[in-house]
Amino acid sequence: MSHYYTDEINTLILISLLKKHNIRKIIASPGTTNISFVGSVQIDSYFEVYSVVDERSAAFMACGLAEESGEPVVLTCTGATASRNYIPGLTEAYYRHLPILAITSTQHTGRVGNYVAQVIDRSEQFPDMVKTSIQLPTIHSEEDKRHTVTAVNEAILELTHGIAGPVHINLLTTYSNNFVVKELPECRVIRRIINKDYPDMPKGKIGIFVGAHGKFTEDETKEINRFCEAYNAIVICDHVSNYRGKYRFLASLVNNQENNFGTKVFDLIIYIGSVHGAYINFVGKELWRVNPDGIIRDPYCNLTYVFEMEEIEFFKHYSLKEKNNTILECCKKATEAVFSKIPELPFSNMWIAKETVMLIPDDSILHLSILNTLRVWNYFETSENVLCYTNSGGYGIDGCLSSFLGSAITHRQVQHYLIIGDLAFFYDLNAVYNELPSNIHIMLINNGVGTEFKNYNHRASYFGEEANPYIAAKGHNGFKNKDTVKVMCGDVGMKYLCAKDKKEYIDCRDLWIDKKSGPVLLEVFTSDEEESKALKLINNIAKDNSIIGRFKRSPLGKITGKILRR
Amino acid sequence: MNVIKYLLDLNIKYIVFDQKLKKSLIIQNAYNLGIECISVLDARSATYYATGIAAQSKEKVVVFISAANSRSAFSGMTEAFYRKLPVILITLGKAFNYSTELKDVVKKHYVFTLNEKMDNVYIDDGPIHIELIEPEKTDSYEEKYTSFLVKLENIVQKKQYLYISRNINVKNLNVPGKIVYGGIENCDAGAISNVLGASLAKSRTRYIGVLSEEEYLHDMNALGNININDLLLYFIISKKDNNIICDYSKSMGFEVFRKSLNELDEQEMLSAIRNGKRTVFFVYEEG
Numbered sequence: 001m002s003h004y005y006t007d008e009i010n011t012l013i014l015i016s017l018l019k020k021h022n023i024r025k026i027i028a029s030p031g032t033t034n035i036s037f038v039g040s041v042q043i044d045s046y047f048e049v050y051s052v053v054d055e056r057s058a059a060f061m062a063c064g065l066a067e068e069s070g071e072p073v074v075l076t077c078t079g080a081t082a083s084r085n086y087i088p089g090l091t092e093a094y095y096r097h098l099p100i101l102a103i104t105s106t107q108h109t110g111r112v113g114n115y116v117a118q119v120i121d122r123s124e125q126f127p128d129m130v131k132t133s134i135q136l137p138t139i140h141s142e143e144d145k146r147h148t149v150t151a152v153n154e155a156i157l158e159l160t161h162g163i164a165g166p167v168h169i170n171l172l173t174t175y176s177n178n179f180v181v182k183e184l185p186e187c188r189v190i191r192r193i194i195n196k197d198y199p200d201m202p203k204g205k206i207g208i209f210v211g212a213h214g215k216f217t218e219d220e221t222k223e224i225n226r227f228c229e230a231y232n233a234i235v236i237c238d239h240v241s242n243y244r245g246k247y248r249f250l251a252s253l254v255n256n257q258e259n260n261f262g263t264k265v266f267d268l269i270i271y272i273g274s275v276h277g278a279y280i281n282f283v284g285k286e287l288w289r290v291n292p293d294g295i296i297r298d299p300y301c302n303l304t305y306v307f308e309m310e311e312i313e314f315f316k317h318y319s320l321k322e323k324n325n326t327i328l329e330c331c332k333k334a335t336e337a338v339f340s341k342i343p344e345l346p347f348s349n350m351w352i353a354k355e356t357v358m359l360i361p362d363d364s365i366l367h368l369s370i371l372n373t374l375r376v377w378n379y380f381e382t383s384e385n386v387l388c389y390t391n392s393g394g395y396g397i398d399g400c401l402s403s404f405l406g407s408a409i410t411h412r413q414v415q416h417y418l419i420i421g422d423l424a425f426f427y428d429l430n431a432v433y434n435e436l437p438s439n440i441h442i443m444l445i446n447n448g449v450g451t452e453f454k455n456y457n458h459r460a461s462y463f464g465e466e467a468n469p470y471i472a473a474k475g476h477n478g479f480k481n482k483d484t485v486k487v488m489c490g491d492v493g494m495k496y497l498c499a500k501d502k503k504e505y506i507d508c509r510d511l512w513i514d515k516k517s518g519p520v521l522l523e524v525f526t527s528d529e530e531e532s533k534a535l536k537l538i539n540n541i542a543k544d545n546s547i548i549g550r551f552k553r554s555p556l557g558k559i560t561g562k563i564l565r566r
Numbered sequence: 567m568n569v570i571k572y573l574l575d576l577n578i579k580y581i582v583f584d585q586k587l588k589k590s591l592i593i594q595n596a597y598n599l600g601i602e603c604i605s606v607l608d609a610r611s612a613t614y615y616a617t618g619i620a621a622q623s624k625e626k627v628v629v630f631i632s633a634a635n636s637r638s639a640f641s642g643m644t645e646a647f648y649r650k651l652p653v654i655l656i657t658l659g660k661a662f663n664y665s666t667e668l669k670d671v672v673k674k675h676y677v678f679t680l681n682e683k684m685d686n687v688y689i690d691d692g693p694i695h696i697e698l699i700e701p702e703k704t705d706s707y708e709e710k711y712t713s714f715l716v717k718l719e720n721i722v723q724k725k726q727y728l729y730i731s732r733n734i735n736v737k738n739l740n741v742p743g744k745i746v747y748g749g750i751e752n753c754d755a756g757a758i759s760n761v762l763g764a765s766l767a768k769s770r771t772r773y774i775g776v777l778s779e780e781e782y783l784h785d786m787n788a789l790g791n792i793n794i795n796d797l798l799l800y801f802i803i804s805k806k807d808n809n810i811i812c813d814y815s816k817s818m819g820f821e822v823f824r825k826s827l828n829e830l831d832e833q834e835m836l837s838a839i840r841n842g843k844r845t846v847f848f849v850y851e852e853g
Contacts, residue, residue, distance in 0.1 A: 057759040061788070063756070064765070065763035069768075091662060126663065
């Protein structure tokens with residue numbers, strides 16, 4: 001054999017994953033644009049390749065072959081109208097529920113619509129032709145590569161997910177003629193577990209990460225607790241996780257320290273719930289997602305299994321082992337150690353959170369706005385019976401107040417507390433002109449700027465003061481005008497409180513919390529400098545004093561880090 | 567008829583139509599009005615015809631096809647789109663979901679019933695798609711060919727794969743082996759290929775396809791495929807005798823049986839199944 005696999009990485013990943021998913025039947029139609037793919041599979045004896053000139057015929061052959069063999073069948077075609085001839089056969093496959101993977105090769109999609117010969121637009125599909133359709137661009141970075149692996153896995157899994165059917169991949173090619181790669185890359189495989197073939201629990205350290213989640217039932221909490229006992233696992237939480245079981249580890253405070261208390265690195269992360277609230281530092285070698293929707297969600301590009309089932313079913317299946325949990329103690333000790341060393345913080349959202357969070361009454365609901373507020377309040381534990389929410393679905397600042405009010409009018413008997421920054425508050429301002437129920441307590445942290453962008457560790461800090469006008473939105477909405485919100489509150493019948501320093505805050509805090517006060521708004525004026533200072537102080541309580549840690553902090557270490565990252 | 571009024575308003579001079587729609591009132595009316603009506607077997611081919619006519623004549627050209635065959639139309643429509651040719655694709659009936667159109671096949675998409683006025687339908691710089699939603703009459707082979715199917719039931723055995731295309735339109739045949747009812751109702755494409763594809767799965771099964779003359783003609787180029795093998799047997803059912811089918815099959819290396827319904831003999835069918843050769847068994851109505 002005079003040639004090997006192509007050197008086009010997207011194609012290599014695709015071929016590698018076809019093999020991992022046991023897909024070997026390929027019907028190839030001749031052409032130039034799919035040479036990188038066809039030239040590579042034809043030298044690999046794993047694949048059974050058949051040639052068909054007319055793509056319409058090829059797609060119908062794939063129907064017959066898939067049905068009779070019980071296996072998925074791959075189609076591959078070139079540019080121009082080739083793929084349009086797959087339409088009748090794919091439509092038949094759609095209605096007969098046959099798993100056919102149509103790989104249509106294409107030139108760079110930037111060429112679409114520019115009078116480039118043979119280039120057509122394959123970005124839209126008929127609703128009853130394929131179950132899903134993805135674009136597979138050329139790979140230029142490690143991250144491209146990781147997401148390509150995820151995307152290809154997802155497309156292949158969709159062939160047989162639920163009701164089987166066809167799937168489309170538009171595969172970009174650079175027309176590379178280098179067929180020089182002798183071995184396919186080893187690619188991460190994602191598998192979907194529905195009710196059988198459960199994998200073994202990997203050895204090593206296991207963490208359950210809970211993204212935004214509704215209230216857990218007692219049974220769910222019990223099963224998670226049993227699981228943690230059995231596998232020495234911990235539940236990594238932020239406030240919006242709402243897991244209140246024994247193994248809750250509110251991780252922001254400890255895991256944002258430079259020092260590693262043994263609570264950051266895991267062999268397996270089990271992800272339940274949706275988008276997380278706080279940005280918590282931890283890494284897992286692999287990720288298992290458990291959700292009845294069975295969808296591939298791969299935030300860290302390390303997903304290996306999706307369990308399409310209720311969480312309780314998952315934990316019940318695995319919780320059969322003996323009890324021996326030590327990691328909980330480790331997390332608790334680390335939290336105590338760091339918490340006891342928190343220095344005096346300047347007047348800031350962080351300080352307020354520390355002085356307030358435990359006072360939010362039991363059985364109430366706490367909303368945290370995006371983003372700095374959500375971050376800092378996650379450093380401190382709430383009382384056990386408080387449910388917490390944030391708009392972490394789309395992570396926007398645009399509707400925090402509205403979501404809060406929506407929640408408050410739904411449960412009028414439950415006290416609702418909202419902590420919100422000025423950018424988010426004014427964004428959604430006209431929400432206060434709706435009905436204001438009496439169970440709301442709003443705390444507006446007004447520093448006249450998007451503090452998020454002014455934090456010492458934010459990438460905008462590189463711009464310093466130059467970030468203010470366009471990046472950090474400084475000076476809008478009256479720029480800490482002391483009357484703006486006060487007058488508005490008067491107009492809409494909301495009690496107004498105000499604090500400009502620690503003493504004033506403590507003086508009015510209890511009134512703000514008091515169940516009888518609502519509707520009430522407490523405006524707190526802070527500055528972005530103090531906010532950033534507070535964050536830096538709290539993140540630097542426990543430094544890594546090992547030789548490596550000290551080296552990393554030194555000027556030489558920083559330069560080395562930069563070079564390595566490049 | 568509103569469609570005819572629309573065609574007149576647009577001063578349409580050419581209609582390319584799916585030959586299945588020859589008897590439709592729209593085509594009959596169009597003939598009478600002196601519009602040139604061109605019958606084309608395959609919808610894929612029809613749309614390309616239209617691009618050719620439009621490019622030469624600079625006229626708007628209507629392609630009139632049954633919805634069931636419409637999925638074959640989009641290679642030609644892509645051609646029309648990129649060349650800004652004024653091709654009006656009219657699909658009759660409701661077979662598929664066109665709530666989303668591909669980005670580069672038509673500029674506009676309209677849906678009408680036959681009784682609706684076709685106002686505000688514009689065609690300026692490229693093709694459009696009009697769905698005329700009306701139930702289609704189906705031509706069933708079922709009753710006429712019962713005698714053939716009964717014989718088939720008698721002779722097909724275990725370890726034989728039987729594919730009955732949707733156009734043959736029979737269900738619940740009773741055979742001991744595997745039976746597949748493939749295809750989409752009234753869609754003529756892909757029957758030969760379907761059976762050919764299946765035959766690639768196992769090496770010792772006799773793969774028997776039963777399909778209509780129209781389906782053969784739509785997919786006949788599959789007989790020239792290099793994967794065609796001796797496991798394959800196609801029964802082609804036709805309203806009349808057809809030299810093309812027999813001659814082309816022979817030229818592609820098939821053993822050909824050619825029988826009218828009256829001459830049909832079970833033993834002969836059995837020998838076709840057992841001959842171990844790629845075979846076309848052509849059955850036609852006499853006279």
